[in-house]
Amino acid sequence: MNDLTRLLHAGPDRDPHTGASSVPIYQVSTFHQPDPEHLGPYDYARSDNPTRAALEQTVAQLENGARGLAFSSGMAATSSALLLFQTGDHLVVGRDIYGGTYRVLTSLFKRWGLDVTFADSADPDAVRRAIRPNTRGLFVETPANPLLHVTDLRAMAALAREHNLLALTDNTFMTPYLQRPLDLGFDVVVHSATKFLGGHSDLIAGVAATRDAELGRRLKAIQNSLGAILGPQDAWLTLRGLKTLAVRLEAQQRAALEIARWLSARPEVRHVYYPGLPSHPGAATHASQARGPGAVLSFELPDGPSAVALMKRVRLPLVAVSLGGVESILSYPATMSHAAMPRPERLARGITDGLVRLSVGLEDPQDLIADLHQALATPGAAL
């Protein structure tokens, strides 16, 4: 099946009992057992729920994995995947990992005895140097937030194979429509389905997929034990969102490229970070492993007051955390995603006070450009 078709028909695409055009929302906690000595496929909804199972099957199909799992949030998916490791294990983690992943690793998992070294995953030698005798895993994200640094997934998978590491990646920015890490040799892929998979800024959800069935069985046991499961309503909304993933992403990344080019030519804009621009240092690597550049870009204005002024003047995008919705969202890394990072550290990583991140939605790109234009060009502005 072609990807467009897979999005509609890869998973359970109708109700087997009635023929209804979508899998029903099974709003239940338990299931009657006609034979109490031999329980049926569903017994208690923490373990399995048919609506969640439909989403999990769909995710496995889309990521080309043996098993898919749906969690209460992206962080629940990531934290559950990290529980595949044990106290005393060491992980090498990409320096530009999602802030919540950084926090859970450096607070909870550190206390629990998981040892972590952060390395620049755009540089395979830096990752190799960070590997120790007790290293058991590698966790990267590409393109990474907010500067869209690109990591070579094939090189990381090769390193993981060579050193017998479990390779994990957060594929939120790309989705399985644009990038399939399991096909490139990764073992586990996690997502915040809150973003592009759900796609409508109306739910919090997470998903994971594993390359092999045994790893899937272990992750399923963690999910069932912890109970960090996705409820049936939100599983249904995620399934509904997935049906339009391809058309949304195609339109959103086309618009993102148009806006990135326009921003690049603006005198107020110091730099545009977007893997779809040939000037991006990771553009070639990205093109070799993904179908497109995605719909998130960042750009740098001269200073903090210019960035704040822009965000106060725009009319179309939401000014908010999050990304991947049908509406454009402008974020301010300095006070939002990277607020917890000490300022000198943040500046050293190139996340300046003038940096703004834009998740491009489904508005007409010309309307977005006109809005950005008025917001940048207001007379008497700090810009």
Ligand SMILES: *Cc1c(COP(=O)(O)O)cnc(C)c1O
């Ligand atoms: C939002 C996000 C997460 C966390 O997901 P939640 O659904 O908010 O828990 C993880 N990784 C990335 C890249 C994200 O953007």
